[in-house]
Every structure is written in C-alpha cells, then in structure tokens.
Amino acid sequence: MNNQPAFLSSLRGKIGLMMRKYAPQMILLVLLILFSFLSPKFMTLFNMTILVRQVSFAAISAVGVMFVMISGGIDLSIGSQIVFTNIVLSIMLAYAHVPLILAIPITLLMGTVLGVINGFLSIKLKIHPLIITLGTASIYKGLGYIVAQARNIMGFPDSFRVFGQGYLWKIPVPVVIMIVIALIASFILNRTYFGRHVFALGGNEEAARLAGVNVNRMKVTLFALCGFISAITSVLLLSRVFAGQVSTGQGIEFDCLTAALLGGISFKGGEGSVFGLMTGILIIGVLNNAMQLASFPDFSQNVVKGAVLLIAVGFDQYQKTRKAKETIARVPVQG
Amino acid sequence: MDTKVVLSLKDITKRYPGVLALDHVSLDFLEGEVHALLGENGAGKSTLIKAVAGAIDLDGGIVHIGNHDYNQMTPHLSRSLGIEVIYQEFNLVPTLSAAENIFLGDRIAKSFLVDFKTMKSRTKEIFGLFRVDIDPGALVRDLSPAQQQIVEIAKAVSKNVRILIMDEPSAPLSVSEVDRMFEIIRQLKQKDVTVIYISHRLEEVFRISDRVTVMRDGRYVATKLTKDTSRKELISLMVGRELTEVYPNRASTPTETAIEIKHLSGNGDRDISFSVKKGEIVGLSGLVGSGRTELAMLLCGAVPLEGGEIWVDGKPVKMRSPADAKKAKIGLLPEDRKGHGLFLEMGVKWNICFPIIRGLSKNGVVDRKKETQIAQKYKEQLDIRTPSLEQRVINLSGGNQQKVVLAKSLAAESNILIFDEPTRGIDVGAKQEIYKLMCELANNGSAIIMISSDMEELLGMSDRIIVLSEGEMAGEVKREQFSQDYILDLASGTF
Numbered sequence: 001m002n003n004q005p006a007f008l009s010s011l012r013g014k015i016g017l018m019m020r021k022y023a024p025q026m027i028l029l030v031l032l033i034l035f036s037f038l039s040p041k042f043m044t045l046f047n048m049t050i051l052v053r054q055v056s057f058a059a060i061s062a063v064g065v066m067f068v069m070i071s072g073g074i075d076l077s078i079g080s081q082i083v084f085t086n087i088v089l090s091i092m093l094a095y096a097h098v099p100l101i102l103a104i105p106i107t108l109l110m111g112t113v114l115g116v117i118n119g120f121l122s123i124k125l126k127i128h129p130l131i132i133t134l135g136t137a138s139i140y141k142g143l144g145y146i147v148a149q150a151r152n153i154m155g156f157p158d159s160f161r162v163f164g165q166g167y168l169w170k171i172p173v174p175v176v177i178m179i180v181i182a183l184i185a186s187f188i189l190n191r192t193y194f195g196r197h198v199f200a201l202g203g204n205e206e207a208a209r210l211a212g213v214n215v216n217r218m219k220v221t222l223f224a225l226c227g228f229i230s231a232i233t234s235v236l237l238l239s240r241v242f243a244g245q246v247s248t249g250q251g252i253e254f255d256c257l258t259a260a261l262l263g264g265i266s267f268k269g270g271e272g273s274v275f276g277l278m279t280g281i282l283i284i285g286v287l288n289n290a291m292q293l294a295s296f297p298d299f300s301q302n303v304v305k306g307a308v309l310l311i312a313v314g315f316d317q318y319q320k321t322r323k324a325k326e327t328i329a330r331v332p333v334q335g
Numbered sequence: 336m337d338t339k340v341v342l343s344l345k346d347i348t349k350r351y352p353g354v355l356a357l358d359h360v361s362l363d364f365l366e367g368e369v370h371a372l373l374g375e376n377g378a379g380k381s382t383l384i385k386a387v388a389g390a391i392d393l394d395g396g397i398v399h400i401g402n403h404d405y406n407q408m409t410p411h412l413s414r415s416l417g418i419e420v421i422y423q424e425f426n427l428v429p430t431l432s433a434a435e436n437i438f439l440g441d442r443i444a445k446s447f448l449v450d451f452k453t454m455k456s457r458t459k460e461i462f463g464l465f466r467v468d469i470d471p472g473a474l475v476r477d478l479s480p481a482q483q484q485i486v487e488i489a490k491a492v493s494k495n496v497r498i499l500i501m502d503e504p505s506a507p508l509s510v511s512e513v514d515r516m517f518e519i520i521r522q523l524k525q526k527d528v529t530v531i532y533i534s535h536r537l538e539e540v541f542r543i544s545d546r547v548t549v550m551r552d553g554r555y556v557a558t559k560l561t562k563d564t565s566r567k568e569l570i571s572l573m574v575g576r577e578l579t580e581v582y583p584n585r586a587s588t589p590t591e592t593a594i595e596i597k598h599l600s601g602n603g604d605r606d607i608s609f610s611v612k613k614g615e616i617v618g619l620s621g622l623v624g625s626g627r628t629e630l631a632m633l634l635c636g637a638v639p640l641e642g643g644e645i646w647v648d649g650k651p652v653k654m655r656s657p658a659d660a661k662k663a664k665i666g667l668l669p670e671d672r673k674g675h676g677l678f679l680e681m682g683v684k685w686n687i688c689f690p691i692i693r694g695l696s697k698n699g700v701v702d703r704k705k706e707t708q709i710a711q712k713y714k715e716q717l718d719i720r721t722p723s724l725e726q727r728v729i730n731l732s733g734g735n736q737q738k739v740v741l742a743k744s745l746a747a748e749s750n751i752l753i754f755d756e757p758t759r760g761i762d763v764g765a766k767q768e769i770y771k772l773m774c775e776l777a778n779n780g781s782a783i784i785m786i787s788s789d790m791e792e793l794l795g796m797s798d799r800i801i802v803l804s805e806g807e808m809a810g811e812v813k814r815e816q817f818s819q820d821y822i823l824d825l826a827s828g829t830f
Binding site for chain 2: 191192193194196197199200203204206207208209210211212213214270271
C-alpha cells in the first residue's frame with residue numbers, strides 16, 4: 001500500500017489547487033448559505049433582485065477599473081468622475097432641456113475625456129496612476145461641486161427613468177446592462193488581441209514594449225475606457241436617484257477596488273478575470289444586503305467589509321508566497 | 336616581503352543544482368598582498384568570494400583564518416574577522432550622506448542622539464588618508480560612481496578591514512579614476528591589508544597585483560607571482576581547456592547584406608558602422624560597459640537614435656520604436672530574458688504568439704486555432720520541452736525559456752536576430768542546442784548578431800567579430816585573425 005499516501009497527497013494537492021483557484025467563489029458560497037440560515041428573508045427572488053441591483057452600479061464601474069488594474073494601473077478617480085458627469089447631465093436634462101438622445105452620448109464622451117486626461121497625465125508626468133488619479137479625483141469632484149452650486153437638481157423627463165428604474169422581463173435594467181458589459185468585457189479580455197495586450201502590460205511592461213506594443217497609447221486607451229464605463233454608471237445612477245446631487249457616486253471606487261481585490265485581481269497587474277470580479281462584487285452585495293436585513297448599524301458594516309477584504313487578500317497573498325516557494329524549489333530540479 | 340598567511344582556503348566546495356560551482360578549491364592569501372583572482376565568466380570567482388564572505392553555505396571545505404578553522408562562514412562572522420567585500424553592485428543607501436553610509440550600522444552617538452559631528456570628522460579623517468576631497472555630508476546619490484566606490488572603500492576601512500575583497504572594482508570607473516583607486520589600494524597594502532582583486536582586465540592585474548590566481552570551471556588552476564608570469568600564460572591558463580563544446584559546422588556562404596549600420600550614435604554609443612550579411616554570424620565583443628547591449632537596444636528600436644542610419648535589405652529604416660524594428664524583421668533575444676523577453680506568469684503559447692497576436696486576429700478576435708498551430712510548430716522545431724503549451728514559462732528551465740524567446744522572434748518572421756548573451760545561465764547541454772539552432776538559422780539565411788562575454792563561444796560561433804570599447808568601435812576581426820589575446824587587447828583599449 002505504498003501508493004496510497006502518494007495518491008492521497010496528490011488528491012489533497014488537487015483539492016488545494018481548486019481551493020486556491022476558486023477561493024472567492026467559495027467565500028461567496030459560504031456567505032450565501034450562512035445568511036440563508038440566519039434570515040428567511042435573505043434567499044428570496046425579491047431580495048436577490050434587490051441585492052444584484054444594489055451592486056450593479058458599482059459592478060459596471062468595476063469592469064473599467066479591472067481593465068486598468070490588469071494592465072498594472074489603478075483608477076481612484078471614478079467616483080469623482082461620476083460626481084462631475086452626474087451633475088453636468090442633470091443640468092443638461094433639467095435646465096437646458098437637452099434631449100436624452102444627445103445628453104447621454106455627451107455624458108459618455110465627457111467620461112471618456114476625463115479618463116483620457118488621467119491617461120495623459122500618467123504617461124506625461126510618469127507618476128504612478130495611484131497618485132495621478134488621487135489628484136484628478138479631487139479635481140473632478142471639486143469641479144462637480146462648483147458646477148452644482150449646492151443645488152439639488154430635479155425635473156427630468158419621465159422617459160429617463162427607464163435606465164435606473166425600469167425592468168426588462170422582470171430584470172432591472174441596470175442589471176441587464178451590467179450583464180451585457182460583463183460579457184463584452186470578458187470577451188475582449190480573453191478572445192481579442194487587445195485583451196492580450198492588457199495582460200501583457202500588467203505582466204511585463206518592458207517586454208510588451210519591446211514586442212512592439214505602443215505602451216503609452218494602451219495606457220491612455222484603458223483610462224479612457226474606464227472613464228467611458230464610469231459615465232455609463234453615472235447615467236444609470238442619475239436615472240435611479242432621479243435628482244442631481246453631488247453625493248451620487250462618491251466612494252464607489254472603494255467598492256470597485258474591494259471587489260477587484262476580492263476577485264483575485266492584484267495591484268501588480270497581469271492577472272484577473274471578469275468572473276472573479278463579479279464574484280467579488282457579489283460578495284460585497286451579499287454582505288451589504290445581509291447586514292441591512294439584520295439591521296446592522298452602518299459603521300459596523302464598514303468594519304465587516306474591511307475585515308473581509310483583509311482576510312481574503314491576506315489569504316491570497318499567503319497562498320502566493322507558498323506557491324512562489326514551491327516554484328523556487330521545483331525549478332532547479334528540472335535543470 | 337612578509338609571508339604570513341592571513342586566510343587559507345582548503346577544499347572549498349559549493350554545489351548548485353546541476354553545477355559544481357566550486358570544486359575543492361584550496362588557496363592561501365598572504366598578509367599585505369594584492370592578490371588577483373582571474374577567470375572567465377562562470378569560473379567560480381564570485382562564488383569563492385561569497386563563500387569567504389559568508390553569503391552562501393558551503394558544501395565542504397574549511398576556511399582557516401586567525402588560527403581558527405571554520406567549515407561555515409556567516410556574513411557576521413566574516414565581518415568580525417575583518418573581511419569586507421565591495422561587490423559590483425554598490426551596497427550604499429543613495430539617500431543618506433557619505434558619512435552616514437560609512438558608519439551605517441555603527442553606533443556613533445551621544446546617548447540616543449546620533450553624533451553627526453564625530454561621524455563627519457572621522458569620515459574626513461578616512462578620506463584624508465586617501466587624499467580625496469569628498470564632502471562627508473554629500474548625499475551618496477549625488478556622488479559619481481568613482482566617489483561612491485571610495486565611500487565603499489572608506490566604509491570597509493572604518494570597520495578595521497584586514498582583508499578587502501573587490502569584485503570587478505574598475506568596471507564603473509574611468510581610466511584616471513582607476514589610477515586613483517590603485518593608489519588607495521597601495522596605501523591599504525602598506526597598512527598590511529590584504530586585497531583580493533577580481534578582474535578580467537589583464538592589464539590591471541599586471542599593474543596592481545603581487546600574485547595572481549587563475550580559476551576555471553569552479554576549479555583552482557594555478558597561482559603565479561605576477562612579475563614572473565605573462566599575459567600569454569595567464570590567458571592560456573584561463574581558457575586553456577580543450578574545446579569541449581564543439582561548435583557546429585556551417586555550410587552557409589554569406590551573400591547579400593541584410594543589415595547595414597552607418598555611423599550609429601545614441602544610448603552612449605558613438606559612430607558605429609558595420610554590416611551583417613544573410614547567413615552570417617557576427618560576434619559583438621567588449622568589456623562590461625563597452626556598449627554592446629546598448630547597441631542592441633538601438634537596433635531593436637528600444638532607445639531612440641541620436642545619429643546615423645540603419646539600412647535593412649538596401650533600404651533605410653526609420654527606427655522610432657520597437658514596432659519599427661519588428662516591421663524591419665529585426666528580432667532581439669535580450670540579455671535579461673526574464674525582465675525583457677518573457678511574460679513569466681503566462682503560458683508558452685501565449686508568449687510565443689504575443690508579438691504576432693494582432694496579425695493572428697480577425698476583426699480583433701484572436702484565431703485560437705492558428706495560434707495553437709504556430710505555437711506547436713515552434714515547440715517542435717526548437718524542441719521546447721514543456722508538458723503543455725499552456726505551461727507558464729516561469730516553470731521552464733533557462734534553456735527552454737531561451738527557446739521560447741527565440742520562438743517569439745521566429746514567429747514574428749524576424750530574419751535579423753540579435754542574441755544578447757544567449758547562453759548565460761544555461762547549462763552545457765542546452766547551450767549546445769542553442770548553438771545548433773543559431774547555426775541552422777544562419778544556414779537558412781538569417782543574419783545573426785551575437786553579443787557574448789564568453790570569449791570561447793564568440794570565437795567558436797562567429798564569422799567576424801566586432802569589438803567595442805567604451806561605446807566606440809575598437810575594431811573588426813576576421814576569422815583568420817581570431818585570437819583571444821588580440822580581441823582582449825582591442826576591447827581593453829590597449830591599442
């Protein structure tokens with residue numbers, strides 16, 4: 001029975017590998033089961049619909065952030081971009097009476113431009129995007145406040161409600177849009193050469209450059225994409241809230257980042273998937289929703305979210321160091 | 336001369352997986368001598384130093400120092416015995432002052448406050464010994480490489496050094512700076528400090544050393560009194576082994592010019608002109624810092640040209656970015672494979688097809704069938720040993736990684752190939768394969784530029800050798816004139 005220990009250890013290895021690969025999904029599953037037991041109101045179609053709609057806005061923005069993060073960058077300014085575009089769109093609709101068919105594309109363009117500015121600053125100043133977008137975040141938000149002039153802007157056409165409040169076959173419209181964007185993003189990442197370039201940039205920027213990738217153009221494009229996607233979120237959020245307020249969208253980047261990190265997208269870049277990201281988003285959604293159901297005070301919700309993030313990322317890092325050690329031990333033997 | 340032995344090595348052995356880096360090396364060092372250690376890359380010089388400095392664990396042998404036998408050194412022990420090492424990469428904190436660096440780790444303090452005044456005055460004292468004028472308060476990052484090196488030496492002296500080991504100390508220095516360094520070494524010698532001087536510049540060895548020890552393939556070869564030996568003898572001791580690596584024969588007869596470089600300047604190189612024909616392998620020789628890799632970077636568009644022209648197939652090429660080089664079918668196999676050539680976390684197929692992934696796409700969507708075909712083709716052609724095409728390249732051996740880098744260039748249909756140190760860090764068997772592949776490529780009409788610090792490999796593989804020295808062309812050597820001596824002379828600028 002000499003084989004048995006070897007067989008067992010290989011089985012253990014396989015389970016370990018699965019655990020590692022699907023750790024975020026496991027966490028989500030555990031949370032879902034746990035909360036189903038704790039509250040009968042949790043696992044209902046009604047509640048699930050609300051849960052997903054709650055996170056759909058952050059989920060859409062997170063897709064943009066994911067692209068930037070896989071390429072090795074980061075965008076902290078999306079919340080502030082939304083503050084700005086949200087107010088401008090409000091003014092266009094409520095005061096200038098710009099028709100939707102024009103106002104929405106203008107908003108999307110605006111978001112794209114804000115992203116391009118981030119991109120240009122990061123390639124021209126050659127400063128880490130963390131700092132660049134920290135700076136632009138403050139600027140965009142400030143501009144939003146200036147334009148808003150402390151107004152609560154109301155009086156939008158009713159036809160604008162559909163984006164944030166409507167349903168398509170019983171599914172909330174923002175959720176539909178989230179799914180569509182997630183599918184497109186996944187396709188781009190996995191099946192197109194553009195997706196390869198994104199991974200390459202995060203995996204080894206210099207090697208990508210030497211292989212002929214226009215690194216600067218890629219960076220600007222990715223920030224622009226991130227801005228464009230956040231502008232979509234902005235339109236949906238305004239339609240949902242149906243009043244132009246500077247508070248809309250603020251802090252959304254933290255949910256996006258948390259989701260990305262929970263979903264296995266590292267700060268280093270070069271790895272990540274839409275599947276992981278969506279899992280991360282749902283973990284946040286489940287925590288938010290369940291704690292609201294259990295009427296946890298807001299502050300303790302923050303504590304729990306933060307703790308989950310640290311535990312998940314800490315576990316991931318621990319696994320990686322172990323993996324790295326195994327690799328080092330293995331490589332020389334191959335010779 | 337005093338003949339007291341200060342450090343004696345007996346049967347020092349160090350094994351790395353697959354390599355015997357040090358094979359029973361025994362060697363004595365005398366008090367107050369300058370002892371040069373000579374050998375090719377991979378001869379074991381650096382490993383020997385690390386053994387003495389306690390940077391690696393020994394697999395056998397004894398270090399005898401100060402009437403004690405040690406079968407294992409540690410960095411701390413080595414320090415406490417008065418051994419200091421100045422590595423090629425300086426060990427200084429750029430944002431601290433010279434004085435702070437020199438006394439880093441020492442407590443020069445009044446109660447709990449650092450006593451900067453004493454620190455500075457003691458630094459001045461040490462600098463005074465060397466008759467150099469460096470402001471002790473100057474930040475290290477503002478100092479020149481030569482001044483930084485003096486700080487390194489001062490650091491060693493402040494620690495009451497008995498044995499100072501210098502690894503390729505002249506590499507970052509200009510000629511006049513080397514002179515000053517030698518002066519400092521002579522002063523240390525007068526204080527009975529033993530200096531172990533590692534270099535591959537023979538000329539320096541003759542200028543400064545009392546004795547010289549030659550190592551080869553991890554083994555001790557011989558120790559000579561410098562005044563009793565000659566260049567010729569040392570070279571033959573260094574590389575005198577018989578040609579165990581057989582370089583494949585080539586049948587190609589170079590015909591048309593593939594690439595012509597006209598008065599190329601930039602990236603530290605000045606006015607470099609030569610051409611490579613199809614089917615030809617041209618070696619690029621030179622010392623560390625002679626501008627070989629810098630030239631490769633110019634040729635593959637990684638660094639902008641400052642002057643001159645690159646002609647490919649009889650037409651001038653505008654070289655503004657690596658994409659232009661790719662279009663001109665120039666491919667680089669970089670010296671730093673992992674940093675510049677590979678996406679380590681990605682798979683074999685992913686890596687091979689990356690440079691051409693856009694061409695493999697229809698409307699932006701990658702044709703995955705074609706991708707697999709191409710990767711499979713090069714896996715077989717180059718015999719890349721990997722369990723699958725999806726295997727992450729970080730898990731491959733050095734030789735197979737190099738093949739993946741080569742496959743990348745071949746997939747891009749590059750026919751002007753620049754191999755920068757193609758066999759560095761690759762074991763002997765895989766080296767042979769790389770040589771064979773290079774010859775096959777040349778036979779099939781590729782033009783190859785080969786940069787290498789391994790003289791034997793360069794002589795064995797090249798049709799011609801271009802020698803660079805300090806960023807300029809020092810000469811072009813035809814096969815009939817091939818000799819190690821001649822090329823080393825050109826490279827060190829003796830002519």
